[in-house]
Amino acid sequence: MGCDGGTIPKRHELVKGPKKVEKADKDAELVAQWNYCTLSQEILRRPIVACELGRLYNKDAVIEFLLDKSSEKALGKAASHIKSIKNVTELRLSDNPAWEGDKGNTKGDKHDDLQRARFICPVVGLEINGRHRFCFLRCCGCVFSERALKEIKAEVCHTCGAAFQEDDVIVLNGSKEDVEMLRKRMEDRRLRAKPGKKAKKAKAAESASKPDASEESPGPSKMKTGKPEETLDSGEKKTSSAPKSEAPSGSSSGKAGKPLCGASKRSIADSEESEAYKSLFTTHSSAKRSKEESAHWVTHTSYCF
Template sequence: MGCDGGTIPKRHELVKGPKKVEKVDKDAELVAQWNYCTLSQEILRRPIVACELGRLYNKDAVIEFLLDKSSEKALGKAASHIKSIKNVTELRLSDNPAWEGDRGNTKGDKHDDLQRARFICPVVGLEMNGRHRFCFLRCCGCVFSERALKEIKAEVCHTCGAAFQDDDVIVLNGTKEDVETLKKRMEERRLRAKVGKKGKKPKAAESVSKPGVSEESPGPSKIKAMKPEENLDSREKKANSAPKSAANGSSSGKIGKPLSGAAKRSIADSEESEAYKSLFTTHSSAKRSKEESAHWVTHTSYCF
């Protein structure tokens, strides 16, 4: 059975010491960084995009992450700085003609050389396997080795000819120091973009609120909208000018319709002729005496 007096325990079996620090295999880390998506941990496949910190992603994984922000994933922290699809750049990668992929190991009887990369630098020909530093241009998305940019100094992209600045060069899968530098650049760039948007808004508000432009040269829609108001103003002017014309007509001897707002004047007190006054019931010739009038009430125009 054992432990019956014939066994002697050793010190490491009785005393527990500190745990050994697990060392990460550098080769496995390089393979994971350059061949797998940082967000979904799937094999990189075109279209491949890179963020402003130099990490590689599958474009469909980034779109799914932006659409489904409610899911809290541990891997989502790696893409927490990606707020929209504009924060990533689609890469233009050059294929490696020596890379066979899965075609050479269909039966499983060969060793897969993971250090052989799918993509290379189009200028120098170095493989993008993590052994050499690579970077991309944020303006056009072309990928080069850092050696190519240092040896062939130019202010124009070697592939597409697009002009770029030092701020547009972003290192892919750089060290911690590189990531900190890129993070500072990203924050400064986004801050400048916010300040620029705030500066544009007041200018747009001033151009809209200029009264001189809208009053001097109104558009066709404004002219159509002002037509009903103009009709109302013309009606009010006609109504105000009607009492004046009525007063002028009475002085000249012409008959006019009495206005409701004007003061009523008796025809007997007017300066018209007696023949004209006799046409109305207020004239003395139209009035009857008590003897001529009946003792009953009639609803006629001669009832006073």
């Protein structure tokens, strides 16, 4: 069996049992959740936003995702519930004065504490490193520890003074139970917002159609005001034409039968004008020629050859 020389094999060397399930390191998991963007896997940098499920993103990564929703991106499933930029809230974070960043370890001769966070709670002073539960207010975006909200109970934000309700409090990077609860709240909130959006669209359509209808068909006031103006104009014309027609009978006997400007047209041949005046028009007999007198001729222009 290969056990010469007095070696005693142990049981785990001879019997192969089931493989142990590999577990992720908790510290590495916390660093990935609180220091890196969920969508692009890059280091979080301001402006930092959070969705309604409590996940952290870089704002530019969310904008790029909304502009280019390609199915090839495997990480796009983490942000599939984000339909517009209104579904995320920009966070107001308080800087940690004890955080030096990469300045203190440029040469690599110093221990780099990964659990030290860049941001802290402005009320209690706890670091945002995943060891404590943190939440943000959806109405204003201020970030606090859950301990601060429980110890200092108030209906107003501790930093900006904005009023908030219980539904506005969203846990950052919560457990599976917290994510399920937040998802239900999100779905209920969006269902309540749908009727309001439909009502706004209907009002906008009505307001857009009303001015068009008023422009096409004038109102009754315009119709009523237009009629007396026409009657007045016609009355003025009648009164102005009346004194012209009422000429004295003895002034001109030959010109009494002249047609007025508003009367029906009459032929000049039937009028009582002189023959010299009638000969100026083509309807006079002197202007008409017989077939024998009329000549047959054709005009040629410069374009005819």
